[in-house]
Amino acid sequence: MTPKGKGCTLIDFTYQVAVVTGAGRGLGRRYALELARRGAAVVVNDLGGSMAGRGADVTVADQVVAEITAAGGTAVASYDSVDNPEGGEAIVRTAVDRFGRLDAVISNAGIFNSIPFDELSAEDWRRMLSVHLDGGFYLAQPAPKPSPIPKSLKTMASSRRSGRNWSPRSSCTWRAGTVS
Numbered sequence: 001m002t003p004k005g006k007g008c009t010l011i012d013f014t015y016q017v018a019v020v021t022g023a024g025r026g027l028g029r030r031y032a033l034e035l036a037r038r039g040a041a042v043v044v045n046d047l048g049g050s051m052a053g054r055g056a057d058v059t060v061a062d063q064v065v066a067e068i069t070a071a072g073g074t075a076v077a078s079y080d081s082v083d084n085p086e087g088g089e090a091i092v093r094t095a096v097d098r099f100g101r102l103d104a105v106i107s108n109a110g111i112f113n114s115i116p117f118d119e120l121s122a123e124d125w126r127r128m129l130s131v132h133l134d135g136g137f138y139l140a141q142p143a144p145k146p147s148p149i150p151k152s153l154k155t156m157a158s159s160r161r162s163g164r165n166w167s168p169r170s171s172c173t174w175r176a177g178t179v180s
Contacts (some may be wrong), residue, residue, distance in 0.1 A: 001036075001088075010038060010172065012038060012039055013035055013039045013040035014038075014040075015104050016039070016040045016041070016104065017040065017100075017102050018032075018041070018043070018102075018103060018105070019043040019078075019092070019095050019097040019102060019105045020032040020043070020044060020092070020106045020108060021045045021046070021047060021105075021106065021107055021108050021135065021139065022045070022046060022108040022110055023042070023044040023045055023046050023064055023108065024044070024046030024061050024063070024064055025060065027108055028106070028109070031106050032064055032075070033042050033064070033071075035104075036068040036071070036075055036105075036139050037071070037073065040103075040104075041073075041074040041075065041098075042073070042074070042075040042076075043075070043076055043077075043091065043094050043098070044061045044064045044065050044075050044077050044078065045061065045080065045082070045131075046061040046064070046067070046077075046078075046079070047060075047079060047080070048060035048079065049111075050062060061079060064077075074099075076094060080094075081131075082107070082131055082134075082136075083130040083131050084110045084134075084138065084152070085137065088139045088141065088142060089142050091139060092142045105139050107139055107140075109131055109135055110128075110132055111127060111128050111131050
């Protein structure tokens, strides 16, 4: 634990390795920066797609890696998508190949689709599920395989709700699926 002010301590992540998906923007970016500030080596995973889940831009992850390294931290970019088993395996492999281990995964990648629930197409719904729900599985699933990933691997799925057009029903549905 690292001291921080009166009666408050911060968890020290020195010698820990964390993967943060969706780490190029928003909450994921903040998670990656904070973990690095506390000593973790961070795999900054972001496909760099639009908030609606379209396209790709490697500079999104690269900018966060540059910010972490400029502050004296350690990070590597990963541009793989969490929406398929190969992508999940590649993200985990990036951590193990680069840092020799993996201690924590923050499954934060998401599609911020402001389409009202009753107007959401089946295609949009499936795309959201493939990232939000399946993505968490595809990251956690490689953990039990023989590797330097400890049995005490910590995983966390983040959730958020913002804006008047965001449908809490669709958001809650796919994030609730990651609880079990």
